[in-house]
Amino acid sequence: MRNFGDVADEFCQKETASIWLQSIPYDGTSTWGKGADKGFGAFLDATDNMELYDIETDSEVYRKGVYILPAIKADSSPEAVFEEVYNSTKELIKSGKFLTFFGGEHSVSIGLIKAHYEHYENLTVLQLDAHTDLRPTYHGSPYNHACAVYDASQNANLVQVGIRSADKSEMQYVKRDQCFLAEEMHGNAEWVEKSLVKMTDNVYLTIDLDVFDASIMPATGTPEPGGMDWNTTIQYLRRVFKEKNIVGFDIVELAPHPAHKACDFLAAKLYYKLLSYKFHGNDE
Numbered sequence: 001m002r003n004f005g006d007v008a009d010e011f012c013q014k015e016t017a018s019i020w021l022q023s024i025p026y027d028g029t030s031t032w033g034k035g036a037d038k039g040f041g042a043f044l045d046a047t048d049n050m051e052l053y054d055i056e057t058d059s060e061v062y063r064k065g066v067y068i069l070p071a072i073k074a075d076s077s078p079e080a081v082f083e084e085v086y087n088s089t090k091e092l093i094k095s096g097k098f099l100t101f102f103g104g105e106h107s108v109s110i111g112l113i114k115a116h117y118e119h120y121e122n123l124t125v126l127q128l129d130a131h132t133d134l135r136p137t138y139h140g141s142p143y144n145h146a147c148a149v150y151d152a153s154q155n156a157n158l159v160q161v162g163i164r165s166a167d168k169s170e171m172q173y174v175k176r177d178q179c180f181l182a183e184e185m186h187g188n189a190e191w192v193e194k195s196l197v198k199m200t201d202n203v204y205l206t207i208d209l210d211v212f213d214a215s216i217m218p219a220t221g222t223p224e225p226g227g228m229d230w231n232t233t234i235q236y237l238r239r240v241f242k243e244k245n246i247v248g249f250d251i252v253e254l255a256p257h258p259a260h261k262a263c264d265f266l267a268a269k270l271y272y273k274l275l276s277y278k279f280h281g282n283d284e
Contacts, residue, residue: 001068002044002068003068004021004044004047004062004066004068005047005048005050005052005062005066005272006047006048007052007062007066011062011063011065011066012065012066012067012068013065013067014067016065017064017065017066017067017097018064018065018097018098018279019064019065019066019067019097019098019100019275020066020067020068020069020092020095020097020098020099020100021066021067021068021069021100021101021102022068022069022070022071022072022088022092022099022100022101022102023040023068023071023072023101023102023103023104024071024072024081024085024101024102024103024104024108025037025038025039025040025071025072025073025103025104026072026074026075026081026103026104026105026107026108027104027105027255028075028077028078028081028105028107029078029105029107029138029139029141029143029144029145029146030105030145030221030222031139031145031146031222032221032222033220033221033222033223033255034221034255035219035221035255035256035257036103036104036105036220036221036252036253036254036255037104038255038256039102039103039104039252039253039254039255039256039267040071040102040103040104041256042254042256042264042267043102043254043264043267043268043271044268045264046261046264046265046267046268046269047268047271047272049265050265050268050269050272052272054272054273054276056238056273056276057276057277057280059276059279059280061272061275061276061278061279061280062272062275064275064279066275067097069092072084072085072088072108077141078107078141078143078144079141079143081107081108081111081143082107082110082111082143083111084111085108085110085111085112085115086110086111086112086114086115087111089111089112089115089116090115090118090119093115093116093119093248098248098278099248100248100249100250100271100274100275101248101249101250101251102250102251102252102254102271103250103251103252103253103254104252104253105145105221105252105253106129106133106145106148106206106208106252106253107143107144107145107147107148108250108252109148109149109206109250109252110142110143110147110148110151112204112206112248112250113125113149113151113152113156113204113206114151114152114155116204116247116248117152117155117156117204120202120204120247121202122157122200122201122202123156123157123200123202123203123204123247124156124157124158124159124198124199124200124202124203124204124244125149125152125156125157125158125159125203125204125206126159126161126195126199126203126204126205126206126240127148127149127152127158127159127160127161127206127207127208128161128162128205128206128207128208128211128228128233129148129149129160129161129162129163129206129207129208129210129211130162130163130164130165130182130208130210130211130222130223130224130227131146131163131165131166131208131210131222131224132149132160132163132165132166132167132170132171132173132174132179133145133146133147133148133149133150133208134147134149134150134153134166134170134173134174135147135150135167135169135170136150136173145221146167148206148208149206150173153173153175156204157178157198157199157200158175158178159178159179159180159195159198159199160174160178160179160180161180161185161191161195161211161236162180162182162185162211162227162228163179163180163181163182164181164182164183164224164226164227165222165224177198178195178198180194180195182226182227182228183226185228186226192236192239196239196240196243196244199240199244201244201245202244202245202247203240203244203245203246203247204246204247204248204249205237205240205246205248205249205250205274206249206250206252207249207250207251207252207270208220208252208253209251209252209253209254209263209266209267210222210223210224210227210253211227211228211233212227212228212229212230212233212266213225213226213227213228213229214227216229216230216262216263216266217263217266218257218260218263219254219255219256219257219260219263219264220253220254220255220263221253221255222253230266233270234270234273237273237274237277238273238277241274241277241278241280242277246274246278249274251267251270251271254267
């Protein structure tokens, strides 16, 4: 077993850690670039080489404890993955720990989101993504990566940020006043306030790494031009964490490539930033 950030065992104990982290290394339905099943290992390697003092929040959030749960290994079918993720997450929520997840492709989020919206009343799902992911089914399954937030759109309050690609058939499911297109966001800061107003108090966050521009995140299955930059993204997420109660989050679609090690580090830094924002102001 590895420790997050290669820290001492005292900060990685299941009972005392405030944060639980689970990998779901499934990459069975992706339709172009493969490799998201290798994302968690690359992510952990990057955390081993990441400074764990966060300058922005003047904190060392690893001291809250990060325990790495056993990975979900189901891969026989999209349906089997959904069932195992959903049932496992329903039990994990009862722990009272802050739950975090790392893919794998975006289809793994379907079960995570369902377990959370069934537990938290009037939940907002905040999706940062290049793609709408609103197909009811794709390639014969409702648990395909192209369907990642369709169920959320029907059963929770879905807010989409960074979108810049969709199939025409998906547009009937887009709530236009809650979908913030990358082209409209560029050079216009009003989208931040408008998106925050659309959220309820409790928020589950799902981040597909292709929300970032392909120039800084090429190591993903379906990179898209015109995406978000690092500073805009983290400044926005800090506002969200400050003003809303983030009940959990997942990061998906890191497909590591040996020529793009910076992408692994970006994913690791993003994860650590989110923890720093969540626990900022709490006693260490």
